[in-house]
Amino acid sequence: MGDRETKELEDTDVVASGTYTGTARIVDREQNEIYLDLDDNRTLELYTSNDTQFMRNGEQVDFDALQQGQRLEVEVEREGESLKPKMVRILHSQ
Known part of the structure; x- marks a missing residue:
């Protein structure tokens, strides 16, 4: 974990608008x-x-309720090459 986990990840994907x-x-x-x-x-x-x-x-709930390892369902809207999250549902913790 350490410093490596907090650095921005290089290999991310852009997907179509939808729920993931x-x-x-x-x-x-x-x-x-x-x-x-x-x-x-x-x-x-x-x-x-x-x-x-x-x-x-x-x-x-607030953003502070989110934790690493939680199962999430997100509704995103694609805007160009970026994703705008509209809704984040916490399904359960790992």
């Missing part, structure tokens, strides 16, 4: 950023914003 499920590899609170490992071995780099909603058990 995976495991949070990195949750960067300073950058409000999530790296999500999808079940098909792709990795998404997601920068959240004030417009991003976070949900757990049907209730709205």
